[in-house]
Amino acid sequence: MAIRNVRIPSRQLYINGEWREPVKKNRIPIINPATEEIIGDIPAATAEDVDVAVEAARRALARDDWGSTTGAQRAKYLRAIAAKLLERKSELATLESLDSGKTLFESAADMDDVAACFEYYADLAEALDSKRKTPVNLHLDSFKTYVLREPLGVVGLITPWNYPLLMATWKVAPALAAGCAAILKPSELASITCLELGEICREVGLPPGALNILTGLGPEAGAPLSSHPHVDKIAFTGSGPTGVKIMTAAAQLVKPVSLELGGKSPIVVFDDIDNLDIAVEWALFGCFANTGQVCSATSRLIIQESIASEFLDRLLLWTKNIKISDPLEEDCKLGPVVSSGQYEKVLKFISNAKNEGATILYGGKRPEHLKKGYYVQPIIITDVNTSMEIWKEEVFGPVLCVKTFKTEEEAIELANDTKYGLASAIMSKDVERCERFTKAFQTGIIWINCSQPTFHQLPWGGKKRSGFGRDLGEWGLEKYLNIKQVTEYTSDDAWDFYKSPSN
Numbered sequence: 001m002a003i004r005n006v007r008i009p010s011r012q013l014y015i016n017g018e019w020r021e022p023v024k025k026n027r028i029p030i031i032n033p034a035t036e037e038i039i040g041d042i043p044a045a046t047a048e049d050v051d052v053a054v055e056a057a058r059r060a061l062a063r064d065d066w067g068s069t070t071g072a073q074r075a076k077y078l079r080a081i082a083a084k085l086l087e088r089k090s091e092l093a094t095l096e097s098l099d100s101g102k103t104l105f106e107s108a109a110d111m112d113d114v115a116a117c118f119e120y121y122a123d124l125a126e127a128l129d130s131k132r133k134t135p136v137n138l139h140l141d142s143f144k145t146y147v148l149r150e151p152l153g154v155v156g157l158i159t160p161w162n163y164p165l166l167m168a169t170w171k172v173a174p175a176l177a178a179g180c181a182a183i184l185k186p187s188e189l190a191s192i193t194c195l196e197l198g199e200i201c202r203e204v205g206l207p208p209g210a211l212n213i214l215t216g217l218g219p220e221a222g223a224p225l226s227s228h229p230h231v232d233k234i235a236f237t238g239s240g241p242t243g244v245k246i247m248t249a250a251a252q253l254v255k256p257v258s259l260e261l262g263g264k265s266p267i268v269v270f271d272d273i274d275n276l277d278i279a280v281e282w283a284l285f286g287c288f289a290n291t292g293q294v295c296s297a298t299s300r301l302i303i304q305e306s307i308a309s310e311f312l313d314r315l316l317l318w319t320k321n322i323k324i325s326d327p328l329e330e331d332c333k334l335g336p337v338v339s340s341g342q343y344e345k346v347l348k349f350i351s352n353a354k355n356e357g358a359t360i361l362y363g364g365k366r367p368e369h370l371k372k373g374y375y376v377q378p379i380i381i382t383d384v385n386t387s388m389e390i391w392k393e394e395v396f397g398p399v400l401c402v403k404t405f406k407t408e409e410e411a412i413e414l415a416n417d418t419k420y421g422l423a424s425a426i427m428s429k430d431v432e433r434c435e436r437f438t439k440a441f442q443t444g445i446i447w448i449n450c451s452q453p454t455f456h457q458l459p460w461g462g463k464k465r466s467g468f469g470r471d472l473g474e475w476g477l478e479k480y481l482n483i484k485q486v487t488e489y490t491s492d493d494a495w496d497f498y499k500s501p502s503n
């Protein structure tokens with residue numbers, strides 16, 4: 001099917017460097033959330049396909065063309081992938097928008113980030129060659145020791161739909177840079193661009209089995225990957241409940257996992273900010289970008305009482321000005337949410353908030369000009385108390401809830417009043433106050449006078465129920481490495497612990 005001059009490719013599973021029909025031959029429809037139409041389908045892998053992919057990955061590690069590569073050789077593949085991605089940027093961005101409902105502007109920015117992330121890990125792969133073997137001086141004559149950093153093995157990468165290709169890349173690029181063989185299981189709700197990554201790997205001649213891509217449902221394809229005895233690690237990004245299932249399955253085999261889960265992040269705004277509109281725009285971007293479907297969305301606005309009324313007036317004006325439309329339309333700033341399930345979930349959160357006594361200051365309805373598609377106006381909710389669901393639970397939609405504070409102590413208590421620990425933002429021109437909050441926020445990411453800017457050089461991840469482990473930066477590479485110590489006894493003398501029988 002061709003939409004707006006882009007053909008939706010029909011693909012199979014990408015296993016051992018080629019396209020392969022799933023053993024059970026099942027397929028899952030692709031739905032465009034802007035129109036609710038079926039625009040194609042993706043293959044549905046099951047445990048049988050997981051077995052084949054894991055075997056292909058094992059063989060890749062055992063073969064010299066992947067298992068014995070230097071970091072510099074792997075960097076060439078990563079750069080070739082980045083170049084091909086950029087060649088196809090406009091097509092891939094359109095596919096991403098059609099599949100997930102992201103605005104075309106955001107999808108295009110994602111494709112730039114994806115290519116840059118492959119380039120970044122190409123640099124780190126090269127740098128790995130000089131760090132592969134590190135001597136450790138014990139200051140002893142009788143021992144020579146060193147530490148090796150080796151690929152961890154076969155890794156399973158399970159990813160969500162909100163940034164389909166970008167979230168996959170945060171794991172695929174470092175895993176390949178480290179020399180692992182990987183099996184990617186993207187979300188069944190948005191897999192098109194991840195399958196195209198398979199085509200790109202085929203075109204650049206990535207050795208067979210180094211990356212395998214299995215689309216399919218979580219319980220059918222993700223679960224057998226998590227519990228597979230020959231998968232050495234699972235790196236997961238997604239919801240808390242799925243994270244628990246994956247960790248439970250992996251625990252049976254003492255398989256390491258990293259979990260990037262959800263959040264309910266705060267943005268604290270003080271009355272000393274110079275420019276109200278600048279702060280308002282960050283608050284808006286922090287919660288409504290990507291239609292609020294961002295793990296780190298600052299969806300709890302905690303605002304100093306003295307400026308609350310004026311701040312909310314401006315926030316309302318800015319919110320009403322957001323263009324909601326088909327994500328492929330120019331200047332669209334808010335597309336539909338990803339699926340009917342997500343749409344129903346968002347609407348339920350809004351009705352529950354109302355039933356619990358909160359006030360819907362603005363939004364939450366279907367925009368009048370959009371009769372079809374999973375569209376909802378951005379929502380601002382006030383009169384919230386800390387026992388309400390809307391304060392406590394992640395919505396993963398364009399829903400901002402607001403509370404006010406008087407003192408710094410009260411602000412920090414509200415900010416940390418959550419089971420999650422992914423990100424926090426503070427808006428204030430008082431440098432010392434920002435430092436105090438940086439220390440007090442119980443999260444892995446702190447934004448000062450902004451919310452959401454993300455750089456692949458910096459560690460990404462959280463604490464508490466937001467998970468553990470880090471993507472991105474050098475930390476994102478370390479987790480795909482096995483650290484091996486080598487200790488050699490170099491003395492000609494006997495060890496002399498036991499008495500020799502010949503004496």
Ligand SMILES: NC(=O)c1ccc[n+]([C@@H]2O[C@H](COP(=O)([O-])OP(=O)(O)OC[C@H]3O[C@@H](n4cnc5c(N)ncnc54)[C@H](O)[C@@H]3O)[C@@H](O)[C@H]2O)c1
Pocket residue numbers: 158159160161162163167185186187188216217218219221222223224226237238239240241242243245246260261262263294295296394396422461
């Ligand atoms: N912390 C981060 O970096 C980050 C980034 C993006 C999204 N997220 C979180 O992701 C969630 C939204 O994504 P989602 O709805 O795709 O999450 P999800 O947990 O429903 O699905 C994530 C992935 O897990 C798979 N899966 C589902 N059940 C499984 C099982 N039993 N075993 C193995 N795999 C299984 C899915 O098919 C999908 O590929 C939100 O909670 C959001 O906060 C976190």
Ligand SMILES: NCCCC=O
Pocket residue numbers: 162163293294295296452453454
């Ligand atoms: N800016 C990227 C955020 C990824 C998590 O949802």
Ligand code: NA
Pocket residue numbers: 030031032033098099100189190338
């Ligand atoms: Na879709």
